[in-house]
Each structure stands twice: as structure tokens, then as C-alpha cells.
Amino acid sequence: MNSHSEHVLALLERLSRVINNDAGLSELKPAQWEALRFLSQANKFSRTPSALTSYLGVTKGTVSQTLNALERKGLIxxxxxxxxxxxxxxxxTEKGKGILNNDPLKALLGAIEQLSNSQLNTLASTLELVLTTALQQRAGAPFGVCKSCKYFMRNVVDGTPHRCALLQVPLTSMESDLICREHTN
Structure with missing residues (x-):
């Protein structure tokens, strides 16, 4: 590993710690926030315990405990x-959707929004590449937004207006902006 790579890794680790520390100060645990964020962005095929397990890269038991806690709190x-x-x-639930307005991750959004469009595009594509590579090394599922999937069919006759060619189901424009566990580049 070269010193630049180690520096980037240290920055990512520190950023992760900042995010988790902010989440830890709230009424929910960091894993619970992650689950709520995923569920708010996932399509109807991906809002399952197994998809959440794959997305978070944790055990079924951890996801089960997380979901049970969220259910007891009336958030799901x-x-x-x-x-x-x-x-x-x-x-x-409506309460679950509402609590996302207090998501501690939003504090970081202000710092990100200070970047130029060029910086944002570079950062996004770089992080996507790093994440994809890391997931491939661990045989993890990539997940992704429907409209960027190779199976996404835009404006088709039997869609509403779009269609997933893999699952053979119509997709609304709103659904095409959601995360899918079946996503393929």
C-alpha cells in the first residue's frame, strides 16, 4: 500500500467514525439508522430482511434484532x-418516515453540498468504484438504482412507463429512482 492509499483509507475511517458517533448520540443506534435509510430508498423487491442483510453486509441475527427494535419503536x-x-x-411507518427528518447523517450533507458539481461527480464516481471493488472482493451484492441497471427498460408500452426486464414487472418513474437488490451493471 502506498502512502496516498493509506491516507485515503485513514480519511474514510475517520469520516465513518464521525458518522457513527453522530448517529450514536441520537435515539437510534447506527445500525437502526442504516436500516431506515435503506428502507426509505429501496424498491418493493428489496424491502426484505435478506436484502437488508446483503446491503448492510451483516449477519441475519443482527438484522433481525435491528428490525425487531425498529418495529417495537413503531418505525417499521x-x-x-x-x-x-x-x-x-x-x-x-409514518413515524419511521418522519424520524428520517432528524437523520444525523444530514449534518454531513452541508459539507458535501459545498463541493462543486465537478468535485461531486468525481467524488461520487470514485467512491462508487471503491465500493464496487470492495464488494466484488467480498462477493457482496452491488445494489443500485433501477434506472442504472442493464435490465431497466425506459418508456415501454407495457410499463408504467418503465419495465424491469429481469423481473418482468412494470416500474413507475418513482420506482426507477429506488435501490434494487437485483441491480446489475
């Missing part, structure tokens, strides 16, 4: 999937 509700009774869908 679990529903059996109508099509597959073994599957559970997780929905944010």
Missing part, C-alpha cells in the same frame, strides 16, 4: 408477502 411494520407467505416485506 412487517407484512407477509401476499405472493409468497414465507417472505416478509418491511414498510416504514
Amino acid at each position: 411494520c412487517k407484512k407477509k408477502d401476499a405472493g409468497d407467505r414465507r417472505s416478509v416485506s418491511i414498510q416504514l
